Amino acid sequence: MSPTDPDYERRVRDSFARQPFMAHLSARIASLAPGECVVEADHAPELTQQHGYFHGGVMASLADSAAGYAAYSLMPADSSVLTVEYKINLMRPGIGERLSARARVIRPGRTLSVVQADVYAMSGGTESLCVTSLQTLMCLHGQADDPGRSSVSAPSRGEGRTL
Numbered sequence: 001m002s003p004t005d006p007d008y009e010r011r012v013r014d015s016f017a018r019q020p021f022m023a024h025l026s027a028r029i030a031s032l033a034p035g036e037c038v039v040e041a042d043h044a045p046e047l048t049q050q051h052g053y054f055h056g057g058v059m060a061s062l063a064d065s066a067a068g069y070a071a072y073s074l075m076p077a078d079s080s081v082l083t084v085e086y087k088i089n090l091m092r093p094g095i096g097e098r099l100s101a102r103a104r105v106i107r108p109g110r111t112l113s114v115v116q117a118d119v120y121a122m123s124g125g126t127e128s129l130c131v132t133s134l135q136t137l138m139c140l141h142g143q144a145d146d147p148g149r150s151s152v153s154a155p156s157r158g159e160g161r162t163l
Contacts, residue, residue: 001035001105005077008034012069015080015145022065025058029069035105037070042098054094054130059101059119063088063133066103067115071137072145074108080145084112086135094130096123101131113137 005011009032016022016029022039025047030038039062041047049055064083072081103117119131 001074001108003034003074005075007077008073011077011145012037012073015072016065016069018146019065021061025061027062027065030100032069032073034073035070035108037066037073037103039066039069039101039103040098043096051093054096054099054121056090056094056131059090059094059099059131060086060088060133062099062101063103063117063119063131064135066101067117067133067135068137070103070105070115070117071108071113071139074105074113075139076141078142078144080140080143082138082140084136084138086133088131088133090131092121092128092130094119094121096121096128098122099130100127109139111139111141113139 025041027039027041030040047054047058068081099119100122101117101119103115105113105115107114115135117133118129120127121130
């Protein structure tokens with residue numbers, strides 16, 4: 001797959017760095033290529049549920065971000081990305097030292113892209129597939145991801161937008 005923006009890597013990494021929620025999870029982009037993104041997070045007690053496993057919401061969030069940035073890597077420089085929908089299957093508990101969400105674009109589109117993201121729990125040199133998801137992402141043309149550069153202003157808190 002070929003990116004439409006030769007500077008896609010900087011744009012994706014800058015956008016990821018502006019996400020307070022990913023910072024809250026101590027998540028990071030482990031690798032990035034056109035149409036592919038890997039987001040990882042290390043085990044921490046605050047990311048677990050009552051049994052000590054990674055919380056399903058954490059795994060879903062990592063899958064969502066990895067998929068979004070895989071799709072965003074192929075989008076134009078003056079655009080931004082939003083998740084339209086996703087289907088997620090939790091197949092086994094997230095037990096390990098680290099989660100790795102690996103996403104790849106299945107079908108890039110002008111407006112809608114379809115992405116598969118799988119989340120693996122890494123433990124002692126082995127990995128276990130915990131989550132698989134299929135997501136649809138929307139390209140918002142003419143609305144740069146960086147609010148300071150956007151040609152279309154984002155809605156105020158409490159204000160809706162019709163897409």
